[in-house]
Amino acid sequence: MTGPAQIPGSTYRLQIRRQFPLSAAAELADYLKALGVQAIYLSPILQATSGSDHGYDIVSHRQVDPERGGEQGRLALAAAARQLGLDTVVDIVPNHMGVADAAQNLPWWQMLRQGPDSEYAAWFDVDWQAGNGRIKLPVLGDDAGDDQLSVTDGELRYFEHRFPIAEGTAGPGDSAADVHARQHYELVSYRRADNEQNYRRFFAVTELAGIRVEDPSVFDASHAEILRWVRAGDVQGIRIDHPDGLADPAGYLDRLAAAAPDSWITVEKITEPGERLPQDWPVAGTTGYDALAEVNNLLYDPAGEAVVSRRYAELTGDHRDWAEHLEQGKRMVADTILHAELLRICRGVRAAAPGLASTDEQVVAALTELAVAFGVYRSYQPVAGERLDEAAALALSRRPELAGAIAELTPLLSAARGDAGREVTVRFEQASGAIMAKGVEDTAYYRYNRAVGLNEVGGDPGGYGSTLAEFHAAQLQRQQLLPDSMTTLSTHDTKRSEDVRARLAVLPELGERWYGVAEQLLAGSPIPQPAFGYLLWQSFAGAGWIERDRMHAYAEKAMREASDPTSWRDPDAAFEAAVHQAVDRAYDDRHTHRLLDELISEITPYGWSNSLSQKLVQLAMPGVPDVYQGTELYDYSLVDPDNRRPVDFQLRRQLLAGFDSGAADGSDGPPLEQVGAAKLWLTSRVLRERRAHPERFSSYTPLIVSGPAAEHAVAFDRGGAVAVATRLPFGLRQAGGWRDTVLELGPGSHVDQLTGERHQGQVSLAALLRRYPVALLTSGTA
Numbered sequence: 001m002t003g004p005a006q007i008p009g010s011t012y013r014l015q016i017r018r019q020f021p022l023s024a025a026a027e028l029a030d031y032l033k034a035l036g037v038q039a040i041y042l043s044p045i046l047q048a049t050s051g052s053d054h055g056y057d058i059v060s061h062r063q064v065d066p067e068r069g070g071e072q073g074r075l076a077l078a079a080a081a082r083q084l085g086l087d088t089v090v091d092i093v094p095n096h097m098g099v100a101d102a103a104q105n106l107p108w109w110q111m112l113r114q115g116p117d118s119e120y121a122a123w124f125d126v127d128w129q130a131g132n133g134r135i136k137l138p139v140l141g142d143d144a145g146d147d148q149l150s151v152t153d154g155e156l157r158y159f160e161h162r163f164p165i166a167e168g169t170a171g172p173g174d175s176a177a178d179v180h181a182r183q184h185y186e187l188v189s190y191r192r193a194d195n196e197q198n199y200r201r202f203f204a205v206t207e208l209a210g211i212r213v214e215d216p217s218v219f220d221a222s223h224a225e226i227l228r229w230v231r232a233g234d235v236q237g238i239r240i241d242h243p244d245g246l247a248d249p250a251g252y253l254d255r256l257a258a259a260a261p262d263s264w265i266t267v268e269k270i271t272e273p274g275e276r277l278p279q280d281w282p283v284a285g286t287t288g289y290d291a292l293a294e295v296n297n298l299l300y301d302p303a304g305e306a307v308v309s310r311r312y313a314e315l316t317g318d319h320r321d322w323a324e325h326l327e328q329g330k331r332m333v334a335d336t337i338l339h340a341e342l343l344r345i346c347r348g349v350r351a352a353a354p355g356l357a358s359t360d361e362q363v364v365a366a367l368t369e370l371a372v373a374f375g376v377y378r379s380y381q382p383v384a385g386e387r388l389d390e391a392a393a394l395a396l397s398r399r400p401e402l403a404g405a406i407a408e409l410t411p412l413l414s415a416a417r418g419d420a421g422r423e424v425t426v427r428f429e430q431a432s433g434a435i436m437a438k439g440v441e442d443t444a445y446y447r448y449n450r451a452v453g454l455n456e457v458g459g460d461p462g463g464y465g466s467t468l469a470e471f472h473a474a475q476l477q478r479q480q481l482l483p484d485s486m487t488t489l490s491t492h493d494t495k496r497s498e499d500v501r502a503r504l505a506v507l508p509e510l511g512e513r514w515y516g517v518a519e520q521l522l523a524g525s526p527i528p529q530p531a532f533g534y535l536l537w538q539s540f541a542g543a544g545w546i547e548r549d550r551m552h553a554y555a556e557k558a559m560r561e562a563s564d565p566t567s568w569r570d571p572d573a574a575f576e577a578a579v580h581q582a583v584d585r586a587y588d589d590r591h592t593h594r595l596l597d598e599l600i601s602e603i604t605p606y607g608w609s610n611s612l613s614q615k616l617v618q619l620a621m622p623g624v625p626d627v628y629q630g631t632e633l634y635d636y637s638l639v640d641p642d643n644r645r646p647v648d649f650q651l652r653r654q655l656l657a658g659f660d661s662g663a664a665d666g667s668d669g670p671p672l673e674q675v676g677a678a679k680l681w682l683t684s685r686v687l688r689e690r691r692a693h694p695e696r697f698s699s700y701t702p703l704i705v706s707g708p709a710a711e712h713a714v715a716f717d718r719g720g721a722v723a724v725a726t727r728l729p730f731g732l733r734q735a736g737g738w739r740d741t742v743l744e745l746g747p748g749s750h751v752d753q754l755t756g757e758r759h760q761g762q763v764s765l766a767a768l769l770r771r772y773p774v775a776l777l778t779s780g781t782a
């Protein structure tokens with residue numbers, strides 16, 4: 001990995017959309033500057049499908065999305081950022097394009113019209129041979145018939161869907177079905193996508209078609225506008241979405257780094273425990289999910305795992321461990337929504353090794369077992385080749401009758417560039433990542449509900465917490481290997497916001513108090529599946545009394561993602577009605593509401609403590625800290641789209657301005673419970689300190705805490721800035737507080753940037769953390 005010429009000290013993520021365009025971001029720049037932010041970090045801004053709320057469905061790489069403010073808005077933001085000395089980081093999407101409306105995507109439209117001879121055919125990853133020269137578009141409903149097709153204004157129509165007609169294929173007397181039969185595409189039932197899809201998608205999303213940026217001409221065309229912004233000095237950082245979907249991530253990153261040599265480049269790469277980024281990638285690091293897991297684990301006591309596991313099994317009847325859920329989730333998607341990818345690899349196997357002894361059925365079965373057994377998202381052969389060996393051993397232990405097929409496949413799945421079978425290797429790597437993402441994040445995370453605060457992107461639901469020694473070891477490694485990598489606590493992709501997780505982490509600390517409430521809630525719940533009920537009641541505890549429609553929307557998404565027994569494709573009306581009834585009972589039934597209300601009230605103060613602690617740790621730890629929009633105040637959001645709701649920036653402006661006008665010495669912060677104002681106070685103090693004194697955040701030294709409550713404090717020195725944070729706050733109170741617990745600060749006087757108080761030498765944590773559960777100490781003045 002290489003270092004860019006410019007690295008932002010911190011970032012602030014903004015979701016740019018029609019309701020919050022680039023002009024609004026430009027107007028917000030002065031607030032972000034005052035907050036202490038050093039770079040504005042934008043969601044994708046190239047033209048996306050009309051009405052897109054997220055922007056990851058790019059339809060044109062040639063211009064800024066008009067709905068997001070267009071070029072005028074981009075220039076306004078660039079001018080505002082430049083005037084205030086702020087950098088700009090953009091999120092780009094090299095893996096796929098939006099094809100929900102073919103007419104909006106010129107390359108896709110032209111390929112559909114002209115077929116494999118189109119100049120744009122090289123853009124998309126289509127197996128034309130598998131479709132007998134046609135690309136299959138799974139858009140037809142269950143009751144579709146030829147009578148629902150029409151030819152209108154020179155286009156083939158199916159309800160709102162529009163498709164091009166190849167030249168010379170439509171005559172005056174032709175029916176729509178006749179015209180359809182002559183096109184380079186075939187409209188098929190959406191149910192046929194599982195087995196017959198013949199173009200690469202983003203995971204299993206048929207509306208997002210993979211593009212081939214490994215082709216230099218496709219790279220150039222899809223990155224010209226972005227690189228223009230870089231050359232103009234308007235963009236200093238680039239965030240790469242989903243590099244694991246690419247055929248050649250390392251080659252792509254080399255090409256991008258060569259084109260933008262001074263840019264800070266990070267990748268949305270999810271690493272599993274013990275996994276590291278490939279060392280030859282020319283990037284600064286990841287987008288922070290690894291750091292999120294390290295911080296989140298601090299909130300859980302590993303010593304409590306046995307009780308948590310036992311009570312979960314007793315309450316829900318789910319006796320499967322995480323490994324079993326992981327296997328079952330991956331197997332389900334490999335056998336259904338992503339099965340077409342494995343069939344395509346099988347075709348590639350036959351082409352690369354026509355003399356293979358194994359049957360197609362055996363090859364597909366072996367590929368499935370290998371993908372299910374793969375312990376990380378993907379390998380990058382020949383890098384991390386041992387991952388394939390580990391998967392092969394596990395697959396063989398599960399299906400010994402496939403030994404021959406696994407042995408024949410292994411060389412084809414580890415082919416180097418230029419070797420026969422290289423395409424098979426690449427496609428398996430792409431497929432293994434998709435199967436992991438859909439089978440784990442979007443399935444098993446909603447089924448294994450032992451402690452849902454740990455079911456987070458980049459996390460390990462099979463693990464449970466971390467010791468202080470493990471956390472410090474991780475940070476020493478981070479300082480050495482990834483000092484410029486992004487860190488985060490919340491993103492547009494996290495399953496729940498940081499403050500929801502902060503409250504959820506309190507539940508295991510309550511012990512039987514929590515389990516007793518959960519038992520009553522489950523007993524009175526109409527949900528026939530206790531494990532999902534346990535997820536729902538934890539969600540109420542974490543999110544609190546959010547608007548009813550938000551909780552209904554979350555419950556619907558959660559149960560359909562779990563795909564047991566209901567799903568997006570085949571909803572189970574009775575099960576879903578029971579879940580929605582349970583949601584309503586939480587708001588309307590006196591007994592259920594009282595149980596939840598008392599629980600939420602009890603855990604909220606400890607949740608505040610956890611929120612501030614994890615915020616300080618993340619902002620002060622090695623790396624470049626990101627603040628997701630709005631999370632400088634307490635924010636109780638669930639999975640997207642809930643976490644993309646509008647942010648009240650006016651409130652945040654007013655609170656921050658009040659701090660600055662009311663505290664001449666920079667101290668005397670707000671009380672802990674004031675609408676999250678303490679969190680805003682903390683965020684602004686740490687970010688401003690990092691901006692003013694980056695040298696104080698240039699190393700990492702664990703600090704010694706001693707005394708009866710030593711395990712309840714994490715403390716480290718970043719090279720002049722000392723962070724101290726409380727962990728396991730409920731247990732701390734139950735044990736009688738800090739008592740004689742002390743921190744060794746070393747020589748010299750230190751000022752707490754949050755309170756203005758001075759400390760030196762051996763410091764009592766009872767005194768240091770009297771006002772807040774956290775402290776940021778520096779030498780010098782406040």
